[in-house]
Amino acid sequence: MKKVIIIRYGEIMLKGANKRFFEDKLVKHIRHAISDLGKPKVYKQHSRIYVDLENYDETQLIERIQKVFGITLISTAKKFEVDMDRIREEALKELQDRVNFDGVKTFKVISKRVDKNFPMQSLEISRDIGGYLLQNQEGIQVDVHNPDTVIYVEVREEAYVFSNKIMGLGGLPIGTNGKALLLLSGGIDSPVAGWMVGKRGVDIEAIHFHSYPFTSERAKEKVLDLAKILSIYVGEFKLYSINLLPIQKEINEKCPEEEATILSRRFMMMIAERVANKVNATGLITGESIGQVASQTIESLHVTNSAVAMPVFRPLIAMDKVDIIEIARKIDTFETSILPFEDCCTVFLPKRPATKPRLEKILRSEGKLDMEALIEDAIANMEVEKIRLGDI
Amino acid sequence: MEVYLDNAATTKPRKEVIDAVVMAMELLYGNPSSLHRKGVEVEKSIKITRKVLAKALGCKDQEFYFTSGGTESNNIAIRGIVEANKRMGKHLITTKIEHPSVLNTFNELEEKGYEVTYLDVDNRGFISLDQLANSIKSDTMLVSIMHVNNEVGSIQPIGDIGKIIKQKNPKTLFHVDAIQSFGKIKFSLSSLFIDTLSISGHKVHGPKGIGGLYVKKGVKIKSIVTGGGHEMGLRAGTENVPGILGFGEAVKFLLEEQDPLISQMKALKVYLVEQLQEKINDIILHNGIDDRFAPHIINISFLGVKSEVLLHSLEGDGIYVSSGSACSSKKKGYSHVLTAMKLKDSVIDSSLRISISDTNTKEEIDYAVLEIKKQVELLRKIMR
Numbered sequence: 001m002k003k004v005i006i007i008r009y010g011e012i013m014l015k016g017a018n019k020r021f022f023e024d025k026l027v028k029h030i031r032h033a034i035s036d037l038g039k040p041k042v043y044k045q046h047s048r049i050y051v052d053l054e055n056y057d058e059t060q061l062i063e064r065i066q067k068v069f070g071i072t073l074i075s076t077a078k079k080f081e082v083d084m085d086r087i088r089e090e091a092l093k094e095l096q097d098r099v100n101f102d103g104v105k106t107f108k109v110i111s112k113r114v115d116k117n118f119p120m121q122s123l124e125i126s127r128d129i130g131g132y133l134l135q136n137q138e139g140i141q142v143d144v145h146n147p148d149t150v151i152y153v154e155v156r157e158e159a160y161v162f163s164n165k166i167m168g169l170g171g172l173p174i175g176t177n178g179k180a181l182l183l184l185s186g187g188i189d190s191p192v193a194g195w196m197v198g199k200r201g202v203d204i205e206a207i208h209f210h211s212y213p214f215t216s217e218r219a220k221e222k223v224l225d226l227a228k229i230l231s232i233y234v235g236e237f238k239l240y241s242i243n244l245l246p247i248q249k250e251i252n253e254k255c256p257e258e259e260a261t262i263l264s265r266r267f268m269m270m271i272a273e274r275v276a277n278k279v280n281a282t283g284l285i286t287g288e289s290i291g292q293v294a295s296q297t298i299e300s301l302h303v304t305n306s307a308v309a310m311p312v313f314r315p316l317i318a319m320d321k322v323d324i325i326e327i328a329r330k331i332d333t334f335e336t337s338i339l340p341f342e343d344c345c346t347v348f349l350p351k352r353p354a355t356k357p358r359l360e361k362i363l364r365s366e367g368k369l370d371m372e373a374l375i376e377d378a379i380a381n382m383e384v385e386k387i388r389l390g391d392i
Numbered sequence: 393m394e395v396y397l398d399n400a401a402t403t404k405p406r407k408e409v410i411d412a413v414v415m416a417m418e419l420l421y422g423n424p425s426s427l428h429r430k431g432v433e434v435e436k437s438i439k440i441t442r443k444v445l446a447k448a449l450g451c452k453d454q455e456f457y458f459t460s461g462g463t464e465s466n467n468i469a470i471r472g473i474v475e476a477n478k479r480m481g482k483h484l485i486t487t488k489i490e491h492p493s494v495l496n497t498f499n500e501l502e503e504k505g506y507e508v509t510y511l512d513v514d515n516r517g518f519i520s521l522d523q524l525a526n527s528i529k530s531d532t533m534l535v536s537i538m539h540v541n542n543e544v545g546s547i548q549p550i551g552d553i554g555k556i557i558k559q560k561n562p563k564t565l566f567h568v569d570a571i572q573s574f575g576k577i578k579f580s581l582s583s584l585f586i587d588t589l590s591i592s593g594h595k596v597h598g599p600k601g602i603g604g605l606y607v608k609k610g611v612k613i614k615s616i617v618t619g620g621g622h623e624m625g626l627r628a629g630t631e632n633v634p635g636i637l638g639f640g641e642a643v644k645f646l647l648e649e650q651d652p653l654i655s656q657m658k659a660l661k662v663y664l665v666e667q668l669q670e671k672i673n674d675i676i677l678h679n680g681i682d683d684r685f686a687p688h689i690i691n692i693s694f695l696g697v698k699s700e701v702l703l704h705s706l707e708g709d710g711i712y713v714s715s716g717s718a719c720s721s722k723k724k725g726y727s728h729v730l731t732a733m734k735l736k737d738s739v740i741d742s743s744l745r746i747s748i749s750d751t752n753t754k755e756e757i758d759y760a761v762l763e764i765k766k767q768v769e770l771l772r773k774i775m776r
Contacts, residue, residue: 212704213704213705213707213708214701214704214705215704216700216704217704217707249774252774253774340725
């Protein structure tokens with residue numbers, strides 16, 4: 001008998017001709033997600049992916065596999081040669097485990113016969129196993145509507161018995177939907193935004209803006225830590241770091257104080273767009289949410305958005321902070337995000353930022369700056385860091 | 393050029409200290425509790441080092457205990473005294489400017505039902521002896537006051553304080569956090585009315601992870617860690633032998649050289665203050681160069697400059713200092729000491745702590761002053 005992890009994927013089935021491409025991506029991501037734990041066999045078979053458990057730690061493997069986008073359900077099954085006596089025996093052991101460890105009192109059996117040469121039909125198998133379990137285990141009853149546990153029996157080239165179904169994250173495998181560049185700050189929102197877009201199969205790279213030496217080196221470390229957590233989900237990626245300080249100084253010197261924030265944000269967007277073009281990304285991702293801060297009013301968003309031609313994805317746009325925090329907790333970025341180091345220095349925060357900036361006025365302010373030179377300098381001094389899963 | 397001016401945070405271990413630590417790890421690796429020779433020789437070396445520490449503090453060998461550092465010493469003293477003397481009463485006294493290892497311990501005791509009086513300080517960081525005298529009651533079990541404040545360097549007169557406490561209530565115990573003063577100010581426990589006192593290794597060019605606690609003979613104190621009865625039953629746990637020997641080496645140096653070291657620090661401090669005052673406008677010095685302040689700490693505000701930004705800019709020039717506030721849009725980053733001194737927000741926002749050591753040189757101070765002037769002027773232009 002062998003133990004295997006069965007991985008099922010829902011949405012990929014819809015994709016017709018592309019199915020194989022999607023499945024191959026998924027297999028690759030699963031292999032990557034567990035790469036530092038060892039090299040168990042990962043393979044696809046009849047529209048599922050299997051991982052041979054061998055001597056690997058089941059809990060650790062599942063915890064990793066659960067974080068791969070594109071998976072709907074995960075189970076751990078016993079796999080053995082097709083033989084009705086053996087199936088009965090293994091089903092009983094499975095039920096006894098549930099009784100002893102989880103205290104279940106009611107059950108039902110769901111069977112699936114894929115091998116049509118097998119003499120019994122699905123319902124017959126269920127009835128047979130159900131009867132056998134009732135006879136051989138005391139203190140349990142069948143409940144077809146609301147059972148404490150379900151014993152699944154599958155008859156294929158080999159037989160499978162299992163009783164657990166663990167939810168996956170859903171979504172689509174990374175790399176099946178193009179590439180976008182995430183504007184990653186040290187805050188709560190942007191990692192969540194990157195995670196959400198990544199979940200739709202989009203390849204992610206990230207760009208980060210800082211004001212070193214006005215801001216602490218710890219702020220940089222914090223962003224690196226966030227990027228590493230994100231890479232558990234989206235795989236290896238590159239993090240581009242831009243020092244915004246020279247631009248902030250220039251804005252501070254030549255433009256009205258209340259416009260400082262909105263002008264810096266436009267610079268960030270313009271720089272991000274150019275970097276995105278260089279790395280073949282066709283969209284930008286931000287963690288903006290309507291009304292969260294002065295620079296995220298509808299008017300400000302309009303002015304920021306006008307800085308670029310590329311589509312900007314804002315998955316959090318209509319979400320409340322509490323809901324964003326809930327996801328941040330779920331994906332484990334929250335604790336890192338709330339560390340007190342700020343990445344873009346508060347020195348340049350205007351006392352009364354413009355909440356309803358007008359584009360013409362902002363453009364006039366930009367006219368006072370040598371935009372092209374400032375942007376080119378910033379990109380020329382850009383630093384690149386490769387974010388790898390194994391570095392955590 | 394690298395100029396380390398954050399010596400109140402920690403100090404660089406002396407060469408002799410590093411050698412002692414390495415020697416202890418290579419040769420004296422036995423467990424001092426072992427019955428064989430390998431253990432006995434280690435036990436002996438600890439005994440000799442304990443004598444060095446006792447000599448430096450002016451106490452008996454049996455009154456000195458090794459701990460893992462200042463925080464643990466303060467915890468053992470405060471919690472240990474409170475546990476062992478419950479019958480004396482429920483009232484405790486400390487100050488608003490203590491180190492978190494003291495302040496947070498008292499906060500917790502307060503939550504557990506003890507009554508805690510937190511003494512105020514004036515705008516230079518000194519408590520009022522009158523307020524102290526008036527606070528001591530018949531059920532006051534413990535008074536805990538730091539000798540030198542780690543942020544502003546104010547020296548509390550622990551000699552007078554001890555006398556006042558014992559006059560008001562002879563039973564009241566007196567704990568002193570001397571972590572920042574040990575090695576910087578001369579004192580001898582034999583002539584002071586102190587019951588327990590904490591020191592730390594890494595503030596005096598010793599290793600991190602080692603500290604000490606003095607407990608006067610006869611003072612009732614209960615161990616807060618249970619174990620194999622090490623350190624005369626007060627602090628269980630296999631001794632940190634490399635730490636102890638390194639600490640001993642650092643203190644030997646102090647015993648021989650303390651007077652010239654102190655005058656050297658003091659001269660550097662005076663020079664630094666004078667240079668800053670002469671070369672940079674709009675600065676406020678929060679302490680002084682007279683004898684009421686420790687010889688190694690300067691706390692100064694460069695008005696209009698956020699101190700954390702200045703700190704990071706100086707870091708770029710290889711100069712390391714501390715700030716009185718974190719660069720945060722929220723207010724929670726403010727120093728509790730400067731807040732207790734009732735300084736204005738804008739002053740706290742711009743306060744920098746520069747702390748020197750005898751290992752610093754005049755050339756380093758000159759370079760630091762030059763760079764501070766340059767950065768302050770640059771930042772003032774930016775921060776409108």
